[in-house]
Amino acid sequence: MVEQKKNPRKSLLWYCVIVLAVIALLNTILMPQLNRMQTKEVDYSTFLDMLDEGKIAKVQMEGETIAFVSNDEQDPFIYMTGAWDDPDLVDRLRTAGVDFGKVVPKEESPWISLLFGLILPTALLWGAGYLLMRNMQKKMGGPNAMSFGKSNAKIYVAAQTGKTFADVAGEDEAKEALKEIVDFLHDPKKYESIGASMPKGALLVGPPGTGKTLLAQAVAGEAHVPFFSISGSEFVEMFVGMGAAKVRDLFKQAQDKAPCIVFIDEIDTIGKKRDGAGFTGNDEREQTLNQLLTEMDGFDGRKGVVILAATNRPDSLDKALLRPGRFDRRIPVELPDLKGREAILRVHAQDVKMGPDIDFAAIARATAGASGAELANIINEAALRAVRMGRYAVTQEDLEESVEVVIAGYQRKSAVIPPKEKQIVAYHEIGHALVAARQTNSAPVAKITIVPRTSGALGYTMQVPEDESVLMSKEEIFNKIATLTGGRSAEELVFGTCTSGASNDIEQATKLARSMITKLGMSDTFGMIALETESNKYLGGDSSMACSEGTAQAVDQEAISLIRKAHEKAISILKENMAPLHELAHYLLEKETITGEEFMAILKKYDEKPALEQNTKE
Ligand code: ADP
Ligand code: MG
Numbered sequence: 001m002v003e004q005k006k007n008p009r010k011s012l013l014w015y016c017v018i019v020l021a022v023i024a025l026l027n028t029i030l031m032p033q034l035n036r037m038q039t040k041e042v043d044y045s046t047f048l049d050m051l052d053e054g055k056i057a058k059v060q061m062e063g064e065t066i067a068f069v070s071n072d073e074q075d076p077f078i079y080m081t082g083a084w085d086d087p088d089l090v091d092r093l094r095t096a097g098v099d100f101g102k103v104v105p106k107e108e109s110p111w112i113s114l115l116f117g118l119i120l121p122t123a124l125l126w127g128a129g130y131l132l133m134r135n136m137q138k139k140m141g142g143p144n145a146m147s148f149g150k151s152n153a154k155i156y157v158a159a160q161t162g163k164t165f166a167d168v169a170g171e172d173e174a175k176e177a178l179k180e181i182v183d184f185l186h187d188p189k190k191y192e193s194i195g196a197s198m199p200k201g202a203l204l205v206g207p208p209g210t211g212k213t214l215l216a217q218a219v220a221g222e223a224h225v226p227f228f229s230i231s232g233s234e235f236v237e238m239f240v241g242m243g244a245a246k247v248r249d250l251f252k253q254a255q256d257k258a259p260c261i262v263f264i265d266e267i268d269t270i271g272k273k274r275d276g277a278g279f280t281g282n283d284e285r286e287q288t289l290n291q292l293l294t295e296m297d298g299f300d301g302r303k304g305v306v307i308l309a310a311t312n313r314p315d316s317l318d319k320a321l322l323r324p325g326r327f328d329r330r331i332p333v334e335l336p337d338l339k340g341r342e343a344i345l346r347v348h349a350q351d352v353k354m355g356p357d358i359d360f361a362a363i364a365r366a367t368a369g370a371s372g373a374e375l376a377n378i379i380n381e382a383a384l385r386a387v388r389m390g391r392y393a394v395t396q397e398d399l400e401e402s403v404e405v406v407i408a409g410y411q412r413k414s415a416v417i418p419p420k421e422k423q424i425v426a427y428h429e430i431g432h433a434l435v436a437a438r439q440t441n442s443a444p445v446a447k448i449t450i451v452p453r454t455s456g457a458l459g460y461t462m463q464v465p466e467d468e469s470v471l472m473s474k475e476e477i478f479n480k481i482a483t484l485t486g487g488r489s490a491e492e493l494v495f496g497t498c499t500s501g502a503s504n505d506i507e508q509a510t511k512l513a514r515s516m517i518t519k520l521g522m523s524d525t526f527g528m529i530a531l532e533t534e535s536n537k538y539l540g541g542d543s544s545m546a547c548s549e550g551t552a553q554a555v556d557q558e559a560i561s562l563i564r565k566a567h568e569k570a571i572s573i574l575k576e577n578m579a580p581l582h583e584l585a586h587y588l589l590e591k592e593t594i595t596g597e598e599f600m601a602i603l604k605k606y607d608e609k610p611a612l613e614q615n616t617k618e
């Protein structure tokens with residue numbers, strides 16, 4: 001959508017070169033005309049000789065010097081000679097019929113040199129600059145010449161974004177809210193007659209890749225009104241002090257074109273909280289933000305200018321932006337749920353040739369937590385894989401593999417792993433899966449693999465939650481921690497030692513345990529006290545402790561004992577399942593990848609045998 005601009009620096013260079021060339025040309029053409037006659041010093045006797053020969057046409061005597069020209073038309077020189085104390089000279093000249101008069105042209109006028117040395121080049125340069133600027137303005141789309149700081153907000157009309165609400169799958173609530181805005185722009189009278197005025201601004205908030213930009217484009221496609229789109233970073237892009245001017249101009253343009261939509265993407269770049277902290281504040285950004293606030297207050301909402309903005313860091317936004325009359329409507333755009341994921345997969349699959357065996361629901365189930373952008377990527381990876389395999393359509397296998405690619409990176413077939421280590425990895429992964437399967441509340445296993453991935457994982461257990469539950473009970477979280485410790489537990493039980501392979505498990509388990517205590521109010525010691533504050537919820541979340549040092553120590557103690565308990569639970573589960581652990585690990589070693597069904601089939605065999613036999617078998 002962005003027009004390719006010519007590099008303005010390059011054209012500036014060209015202008016300079018041309019101007020210099022013109023000046024040089026003028027110099028060579030005009031200057032010789034001006035000092036056409038060159039001077040030549042001769043001695044007094046030469047002067048007298050020439051006088052005798054009657055060659056002198058005109059003399060000029062000035063103090064000590066005599067300047068004269070010859071009467072030979074071809075002779076370009078002005079001759080100069082020192083004056084001689086010669087009282088008869090004037091008479092001699094008279095008798096020779098020499099004219100007296102001006103010989104030396106009025107000394108190289110300072111005006112002319114000023115004109116050619118300074119004024120002309122300046123005028124030329126100025127003119128060139130003017131042309132250049134006007135050219136740039138034209139390219140940037142500003143209508144008037146010589147007004148720097150025109151915003152380069154692009155005007156979209158319906159046909160240009162080409163996106164409609166049909167392109168956005170799921171996100172029904174967000175679409176509903178936006179449809180109201182579109183409806184208002186189509187028929188403002190309906191709202192006016194009842195006295196309702198549309199909110200001036202709506203803020204789309206949600207994690208990256210959930211379709212916020214896409215939604216705004218869809219609004220543009222549906223609304224059939226001009227759509228100004230600018231990204232927050234563009235406000236602070238070019239020249240210092242231009243941000244505020246750009247905001248002013250953007251709103252002026254918008255008001256001229258009302259009804260219309262203004263979309264500010266990534267608004268957090270300009271809308272960050274202003275901090276009073278002395279010199280650290282970013283003046284430029286602050287001015288831009290102030291201008292934005294002023295403009296939002298200044299225009300009449302009923303005129304039909306609706307401002308949409310998107311951000312994935314709503315908590316970093318300045319409070320002033322969010323108060324009523326500005327972005328008073330918040331439209332959450334969350335990660336898609338099971339149905340949403342399936343719908344998104346289907347939307348993107350429309351552009352790709354799909355085989356007949358595709359089960360979108362299964363893929364959607366395997367991708368809990370994936371964003372719309374990741375799902376779009378999965379479809380594309382599957383299509384690429386199909387091409388690599390020389391197929392004409394995407395199969396279910398392609399999709400399954402690409403889910404893993406997006407989650408865990410590409411398979412690293414070439415990596416050579418010593419057999420002993422491979423064995424450890426197999427036991428580790430089966431350990432996770434067994435602990436998960438034996439805890440009734442844990443999700444069943446979908447797939448276990450020990451094929452190393454480019455992400456560095458040596459193997460992994462893919463768990464697929466059966467239902468799309470949003471709440472997790474204390475027991476479920478504890479079981480999840482136990483599952484995470486299951487890998488290390490298996491290593492300890494079988495090999496009597498532990499390896500570095502569990503670092504990621506440990507990190508995750510620690511995070512879960514701590515959040516149980518500090519955020520979820522699930523510890524007996526502390527109860528429902530928030531001991532941690534979280535910012536940046538949509539971008540992974542940075543949390544900081546909000547408690548005294550002593551409490552922080554107690555939290556650490558509590559987390560340690562929680563994980564120890566989970567670890568003990570995992571060990572005891574595995575101890576009771578040593579036989580299936582060995583069989584499954586060997587089976588996995590042989591196959592490298594086993595599915596959830598194969599896993600459960602083997603596990604089932606042991607359920608039918610009495611517990612005693614199980615123990616003696618080990
Ligand atoms: P955001 O602005 O929220 O970071 P984008 O709108 O740029 O995310 O989304 C990136 C891409 O992900 C889109 O171009 C689209 O292909 C895909 N996508 C995201 N959400 C959806 C959705 N709900 N339906 C269809 N495609 C989606
Ligand atoms: Mg975006």
Ligand code: ZN
Nearest residue numbers: 432487502505
């Ligand atoms: Zn592990």
